[in-house]
Amino acid sequence: MKLADDEKAMLDGAKGKAKQKAMDLLVRYGEALGAERLVNVTNVAGTWNAGSPPMKPFAEKGMDAVFSKFNLDSDEVVETPQAEVYTCQLIHGIDTQNAHVTGVAEEAVNRQKQAERYFGERGVAMFNTCTPYQVGNVPVRGEHCAWMESSAVVYCNSVLGARTNTEGRESTGAASITGKIPYWGYHIPENRLGTHLVDVEIDVDSMMDWGLLGYAIGEIVQEDIPVLDGIRKVPSMIKLKHFGAAGASSGGIEMYHVPGVTPEANTVEDAFGAKKPVARLKYGAAERKVAYDNLNSSAKSADVDFIMLGCPHNSIEQVWTIAKLLDGRKLSPNTQLWVFTPRALRDTAELNGYGDMIRKAGGHLMSDTCPAIGRVMPNGTQVVATDSAKQAHYLPAIMKCQCWFGTVEDCVNAALTGRWQGGLQ
Amino acid sequence: MTTITIKGRKVVGGVAEGEAITTHDTVSGWGGIDSNTGTIIERRHELVGQSFKDKVLVFPGAKGSSGYSHFFHLARVAGAAPKAMLFSKMTTKAALGAVVTRVPSMSDFDRDPLEVIETGDWVKVDADRGIVEVTKKAGAKPATAAE
Incomplete structure (x- = not known):
């Protein structure tokens, strides 16, 4: 992989131990993907939690031990630096204000609170939600991001037109302190074009309609990019939130286009660019019923x-x-x-x-x-x-x-x- | 005894060998595996109830939650990781999962490993050289495309 000068400096240790470990992970990850280079990211959404049971033995050695192991894949414990770019915490395992309802042990709650404070002070905004775009984290079209959480990734790519792959705990940990991620997949414009044309033959309007549409299409296209033709009523944010989450559950949709609604396609032609659809699908009452019955x-x-x-x-x-x-x-x-x-x-x-x-x-x-x-x-x-x-x-x-x-x-x-x-x- | 060679690309370097465990189903990390034992727990998965611990896992690729890498990472911490991983469909989940599991891994093969390798075969993975050597298990009928 070709590295820029600032990336080489980090890998050589000129910017400290943690960034060296982070760059080492990003290079291993980029080479595994077959990426040619890294890209600068300005927005990271991942997880820095310490409340879940497997974190306990590491958290007992301190939050740097959790961070080194699980956010950098480093065997050596390094000090957690401040985030280099805008970073937020996604959903995690414990509602610390409702442990009496969920029955989560006080010891785990305290560990989670410690992690929130420790990583919060280092620049990880504790939004604690799978929908950071609902609470002010709204990347702009074309912005390179490193996000986890399948329902957030599909929203980021499709509705916002920002660019992210489905990252993991370790890659977002490294991206947060370096501002880098492999230039691969959805960061590359031609990979964002549609693959499947979906003829939507029935009205899709209610929340249930959008959930069923997502569940039906995700099962068929899996990781590919559907283009929904025939949507007559502009959906609100909550309907697209539901649609993407459903399609990322039955399948692995990370990107879709609704021509005239989502930002990268005004028309069906825009959505496919120079590519031809690999398949054309029909969504009607029968497909809707199958999705309902499956669910x-x-x-x-x-x-x-x-x-x-x-x-x-x-x-x-x-x-x-x-x-x-x-x-x-x-x-x-x-x-x-x-x-x-x-x-x-x-x-x-x-x-x-x-x-x-x-x-x-x-x-x-x-x-x-x-x-x-x-x-x-x-x-x-x-x-x-x-x-x-x-x-x-x-x-x-x-x-x-x-x-x-x-x-x-x-x-x-x-x-x-x-x-x-x-x-x- | 029949030996078959497959060529591919290094995803994570190193050399390892062991008994194969194969599946035509993609694997989910979060909600799909028990990291303490390496057992597949997804309800309708072909391998449900079976463990990949200390075996060469041959599978199409990753699916599901972005927690994939973390759950394979936890499997390594628990000593329940596979010995090597061979998968065809490259995704960020599969790549990062292999990287943090730190076992020899390969992709981009000259033929689909799932057409050649069956559960129980002995598989040697030399990711550095990009070579997989498959020794069919005793009593298996010779693979039709054997060299």
């Missing part, structure tokens, strides 16, 4: 124990929708309801009284984590209901439970009655 394939019992709302983390508008649906009502004694939103938006939700509205009904307003990432659910949970295609995809595998997928109204109704009465709408 609900784990669910057998209509007696619901646990309702999870907010994957990817809810917008304030979504929290308001839930608070309204719950206002003046009480949850069934047989259910628990957890509502997730980014930590910063949770403050807004509390300010607005939404937190009280949710709690008065018997639910919890939460942040920082989710049941799949934190591997936490209420004790004894067997049947879950969620409005998230991503959570419905992962929870049955990770938590060995049944899971219903439906609208937010279906889910709140299940929380109030203890019964699943949803259906394809």
Whole structure:
């Protein structure tokens, strides 16, 4: 791999031990990919958590030991330097303000708080959400980034037009302190063109519509780049948030185009550039029903124990929708309801009284984590209901439970009655 | 005994040999493997319940969460890493996962390793020279394309 002078200097140790280790990792990683060079990045989203059980023996030696091992892949413990470029923490495993609800041990909570303070002081903004773009981290079109979190990566590339591959904990750790990442994949303009033309033959409008579309298309195109033709109504941010997360769960979509909506394609022709579609797909009522049935394939019992709302983390508008649906009502004694939103938006939700509205009904307003990432659910949970295609995809595998997928109204109704009465709408 | 040679590109350098464990399913790190034992845990995966610990893992590539590299990294820390990795579909997840697992790894082959290698075959991976040597397990019928 060809290195620029500043990169060679870091690799030679002229900028300190940590940057030397970071550059060593980036060179190993770039060579593994077959990349020819590195590119400057100005925005990094990764994870610097220390709360999860495998971190414990390292955290006992100090946060530098966690950082060296898991954010730099360095066997030698080096001092954690300040971030070189704008960096933020994504979702992690522990809602430190709600450990009494999730049952996470105090020792793990304290470890996580220590990590937040330690890495926070070194420039990692503790957004603690899978949706940093909801709380002020909005890269511009063409900006080179190094992001983790599949639902955030697909949003960054497709909706914002910024450029990132799906990075990992170690590569974002190295990128944060060097401002570098391999120039490969979605950093290269021609790799961002569409591959599959999708003829959308039915109206796609509601949240459920967008989740089902994403789940259906992701399963077919896997890591390729779908171009949605026939979208007649401009989707809001929360619908694209849901679409991308669904497509990155059933498949591995990291980029898509909605001509006339997303920034890199005004027309279908723009979306493909000089390339021809490798395949043309139809999305109609039949495909929509298959996606719905697949998402609900784990669910057998209509007696619901646990309702999870907010994957990817809810917008304030979504929290308001839930608070309204719950206002003046009480949850069934047989259910628990957890509502997730980014930590910063949770403050807004509390300010607005939404937190009280949710709690008065018997639910919890939460942040920082989710049941799949934190591997936490209420004790004894067997049947879950969620409005998230991503959570419905992962929870049955990770938590060995049944899971219903439906609208937010279906889910709140299940929380109030203890019964699943949803259906394809 | 039949020996077959496959050529490819070094992803992570080094030399290792061991028994193959093969799958035609892509592998997920987060939610897909138990890092303490190297066992595949994904419900509908071809290898569910089987461990790649100390074996040569032959698979199409990575899928799923960006936590992929971290979970393979944890497998190395737990001593449950594979001896080597051979995969065809290059992605950032698969590349970074191989790098932090620090085992000899290869990609860009002159023929699909999954057409040649079966679970139980003895596989020698010389990533530095870009050569994989496959010795078919005893009792296996000779591969049709054997040299």
